[in-house]
Amino acid sequence: MTRMHKVNNLSKNQKIIFDLINKSPEPLKAYTILFNVQKKGINAPPQVYRALDKLVEIGKIHKIESKNAFVACKSSDCEISKATAFSICESCEMIDEISDSKLSKYLSNFNHKKGMKFKRFNLEFFGLCKKCK
């Protein structure tokens, strides 16, 4: 195997996969990613899922849980994803990350009565986007 360098703290596969997600206008699914990076030598699901796991862990991408799809994080300073929110159009499937500091603050301060202390949340809104309304 040829020598590998990390770029921007990302490994070779992580960078290939992040770049693909980052330039995509829409969330990408794991196997869509796989099909699109096979020419770059990534041949098998574990390679994709490992990169995705790591990218999620370090906050470069987020997973849209209700769609099993991945988007690049839009907040440039996002190091760790503790607070994610998305709006999802039920008609055209368009997905937008919501960056709203009030919302984020409100939810981060929310403490469940039952005595749980939260570290992280994910919020997904569904509706019709401007275009589809």
Next chain:
Amino acid sequence: MTRMHKVNNLSKNQKIIFDLINKSPEPLKAYTILFNVQKKGINAPPQVYRALDKLVEIGKIHKIESKNAFVACKSSDCEISKATAFSICESCEMIDEISDSKLSKYLSNFNHKKGMKFKRFNLEFFGLCKKCK
């Protein structure tokens, strides 16, 4: 096939599957449900998924998206699930439905700046529960 009656507005399979989920202390996955209802004559995944889809649609159960698991709705008057929130323990996997009218109101009134009008949301909090803390 023997004659079937709807009970509580649920069909035979829907009732079998709702009862199982409803008496479970923890969220159940589709195939766990399948294995547990085979003695009742439900043999194949589509039968389970169809019942689950319907039960979600009418608000009798909710899907925990990050876990691909299903729980019975706890708010007795829940007809349609427009607003769901859960707390998930990352250690013991315990999941609780959060019923907080302030939270629900806050999020229901939240309007994304980009011009989208929301119909529904799902919020999942992650952390450590009282016991695991």
Next chain:
DNA sequence: TAACGGTATGTAATAATATAACGTTTTAGA
């Protein structure tokens, strides 16, 4: 009561999503 349409069912096959397990290579740092 017969016929129609919508809903639910049963079944086989398969698609889509994700992980286990194992050995090797690369990388970063002491």
Next chain:
DNA sequence: TCTAAAACGTTATATTATTACATACCGTTA
């Protein structure tokens, strides 16, 4: 330069979900 942690490559398999099609049930209403 040695080592431990991280990343990689590969095969196989597990888990989650849907397609497709034929049949049965149920409420309505003609």
